[in-house]
Amino acid sequence: MEMTERKKKILRAIVDSYIRTAEPVGSKAIASLPDIATSSATVRNEMSDLTEMGYLEQPHTSAGRVPSPAGYRLYIDELMQDYRLSVDETQAMHQTLEGKIREFDDVIAQVSKIVSKMTNLPAYAVTSPKVQPTVKKFELIMAESGTFILVVMTSNDTVKNRLVRLPVDCDEQDLKLLSAVLNATLTGLTADEITPDVMARVTRSAGAAASLVPVIVDYTVHVLQSESHSEVSLSGQMNLLSLPEYRDPQKAQQLMTQLDEDVIGNLPAVIGPDSKMQILIGPENIAQELKDTSVVMTRFDIGDGMQGMIGVVGPTRMDYAQVTARLSYFTESLSKMFAKPEKPELPEAKEE
Amino acid sequence: MEMTERKKKILRAIVDSYIRTAEPVGSKAIASLPDIATSSATVRNEMSDLTEMGYLEQPHTSAGRVPSPAGYRLYIDELMQDYRLSVDETQAMHQTLEGKIREFDDVIAQVSKIVSKMTNLPAYAVTSPKVQPTVKKFELIMAESGTFILVVMTSNDTVKNRLVRLPVDCDEQDLKLLSAVLNATLTGLTADEITPDVMARVTRSAGAAASLVPVIVDYTVHVLQSESHSEVSLSGQMNLLSLPEYRDPQKAQQLMTQLDEDVIGNLPAVIGPDSKMQILIGPENIAQELKDTSVVMTRFDIGDGMQGMIGVVGPTRMDYAQVTARLSYFTESLSKMFAKPEKPELPEAKEE
DNA sequence: CGTTAGCACTCATTCTTTCCGAGTGCTAAT
DNA sequence: ATTAGCACTCGGAAAGAATGAGTGCTAACG
Numbered sequence: 021m022e023m024t025e026r027k028k029k030i031l032r033a034i035v036d037s038y039i040r041t042a043e044p045v046g047s048k049a050i051a052s053l054p055d056i057a058t059s060s061a062t063v064r065n066e067m068s069d070l071t072e073m074g075y076l077e078q079p080h081t082s083a084g085r086v087p088s089p090a091g092y093r094l095y096i097d098e099l100m101q102d103y104r105l106s107v108d109e110t111q112a113m114h115q116t117l118e119g120k121i122r123e124f125d126d127v128i129a130q131v132s133k134i135v136s137k138m139t140n141l142p143a144y145a146v147t148s149p150k151v152q153p154t155v156k157k158f159e160l161i162m163a164e165s166g167t168f169i170l171v172v173m174t175s176n177d178t179v180k181n182r183l184v185r186l187p188v189d190c191d192e193q194d195l196k197l198l199s200a201v202l203n204a205t206l207t208g209l210t211a212d213e214i215t216p217d218v219m220a221r222v223t224r225s226a227g228a229a230a231s232l233v234p235v236i237v238d239y240t241v242h243v244l245q246s247e248s249h250s251e252v253s254l255s256g257q258m259n260l261l262s263l264p265e266y267r268d269p270q271k272a273q274q275l276m277t278q279l280d281e282d283v284i285g286n287l288p289a290v291i292g293p294d295s296k297m298q299i300l301i302g303p304e305n306i307a308q309e310l311k312d313t314s315v316v317m318t319r320f321d322i323g324d325g326m327q328g329m330i331g332v333v334g335p336t337r338m339d340y341a342q343v344t345a346r347l348s349y350f351t352e353s354l355s356k357m358f359a360k361p362e363k364p365e366l367p368e369a370k371e372e
Numbered sequence: 373m374e375m376t377e378r379k380k381k382i383l384r385a386i387v388d389s390y391i392r393t394a395e396p397v398g399s400k401a402i403a404s405l406p407d408i409a410t411s412s413a414t415v416r417n418e419m420s421d422l423t424e425m426g427y428l429e430q431p432h433t434s435a436g437r438v439p440s441p442a443g444y445r446l447y448i449d450e451l452m453q454d455y456r457l458s459v460d461e462t463q464a465m466h467q468t469l470e471g472k473i474r475e476f477d478d479v480i481a482q483v484s485k486i487v488s489k490m491t492n493l494p495a496y497a498v499t500s501p502k503v504q505p506t507v508k509k510f511e512l513i514m515a516e517s518g519t520f521i522l523v524v525m526t527s528n529d530t531v532k533n534r535l536v537r538l539p540v541d542c543d544e545q546d547l548k549l550l551s552a553v554l555n556a557t558l559t560g561l562t563a564d565e566i567t568p569d570v571m572a573r574v575t576r577s578a579g580a581a582a583s584l585v586p587v588i589v590d591y592t593v594h595v596l597q598s599e600s601h602s603e604v605s606l607s608g609q610m611n612l613l614s615l616p617e618y619r620d621p622q623k624a625q626q627l628m629t630q631l632d633e634d635v636i637g638n639l640p641a642v643i644g645p646d647s648k649m650q651i652l653i654g655p656e657n658i659a660q661e662l663k664d665t666s667v668v669m670t671r672f673d674i675g676d677g678m679q680g681m682i683g684v685v686g687p688t689r690m691d692y693a694q695v696t697a698r699l700s701y702f703t704e705s706l707s708k709m710f711a712k713p714e715k716p717e718l719p720e721a722k723e724e
Numbered sequence: 725c726g727t728t729a730g731c732a733c734t735c736a737t738t739c740t741t742t743c744c745g746a747g748t749g750c751t752a753a754t
Numbered sequence: 755a756t757t758a759g760c761a762c763t764c765g766g767a768a769a770g771a772a773t774g775a776g777t778g779c780t781a782a783c784g
Contacts, residue, residue: 169523171521171533173521181523181531181533183525258609258624261624261625269613270613270614272610
């Protein structure tokens, strides 16, 4: 059996219709479409062929046809028409972007929220786990009344700090010394490389400020670890409830409780670093939990070094053209926004 | 009509049963209870009285009774029996607490997640909006290769910082001067008080580093603002779906989309700073969105200064005894945990 | 030979009807 | 004051019938 142009046209029409209505599609409906110029009987024959070829499925004998995963695959790869974003859409998106990404802090959370609002589907965002960061520099700055600020700069140019109380028997000179020792001994080390052994060496050289070493090292390790962690955020689960496939709340709940952040954290491993936009249809997902849903995911970059994945989860019949269009427009806008910040005089900087 | 002991007993039994089953309660079921020693007919009479008194309602003529808001109120204030936490529960709670509150960063998110898991209901956490913070101190620290670290300490003792690129025509001396000017002019000011006027004055005195003033002031204002913001987190919405009152997913969705973070942000205003645990039943909620649900909320304190509210949202027939018991145990554990941190040698400190 | 009209058949869905029983309120007896 | 008894109500489950969208197949058509 070979794939004719007409078969493709019909398959596309079926998928389009099913995506819109979630109802099995009958031959009549297709035949009455303006750009199909045959009778329903002919369509019926073609549909029968397409079923045999594995692109369509029949829920039961006397119902219309529904696309199979293979059908969606073909549709996505060859058949679907580009979705053109309306001006309203792009405008709305820019507006939320401007408004919401104020807080640099939890971009991940913001991004997933925006994307889920944009697509009306659950969306997640993950930062890709970074290479093991190391310490670049320490600073110990006297602050008021017996405290000082401990500043740790890491190899990814993030700076974290903490206010620490100074022991009574310690003055600014001791701090200076400690600072020098820290910078000499610990810079260039990853969290794992800061062993009790290393710590002992620092303590020995630290002089009067030795009692501070545990605190400082502890904090440093903490910072390094939290830097190497990947963050995950999932939003908009409730969007599932308006979809007919989740009329049964049990289903939605099951999907969404299984699909918490743990599972999502493991998703990005799948995507090659090269690919731009990736779509996984139902059974193509390795995660069992997702075997009846599709995932559309893509990478995003912001600021220097910060990058991750955005993904959208939905029924296999989701509007792929629309979702991909919106998603890629979003990631583009996002990068642009961070490439040329609104205030051009702002020197390149990284928060915290 | 007066409230007898027996009436109370019957009302309690009805509410208990309804909380358990979500089904209207009939006279027979109550009469057959071991500690009710009368016939169903008598119970029927009493129930009729209770209905007249406004504590019960009838969905329709030939159905059992259901507690009215007033009924719940009485139940909560006088009738309900304390829920005793099992060892398993307390143990489980401690385990998650230890495991999860590692990250000091987004306690709010963690807390709401844990509480929702504990109660099997949607839960939120809010930090109470703080008093307008002011700048306490600036530090400008030279870092490597033409950059410096801008450190801002606020009046609530949080320290935030950012890496800034140094203009070419600027050396360490200029920075020293700028630092002095900033500390002289801006300390003690709130975000609102840093007007363009003030900014101009700083720029004038800043000398060679004048071009840095906008960046620094911008960041400072940003820090102050984000410090005065209250954070909100909402978790476990999906828990609604297992409740029979939300068999219709539309209902759940409606409630949960209305009830996003905006609405929740406005909740804590309600609670007096004195009260410990507060329960709002259905129509007692001022927020229209919550008129068919109950909210149980209480305060929590952690670390120095950090405090906020935890709340649980659920159907009016939620198990108040259980929820309040778990909630208060949780807040206690939380405070204890932060009062005596696991590592006692850690000096008092505040992150970031 | 591809296309189409016609027709018998299938089967989920919807609508009706019936039936059941939990629950009530009232009355009269205890 | 309590309770047994009884007629009555009414939502909801169960059973049945009607509906109709859709199919597959056959035979006629250009």
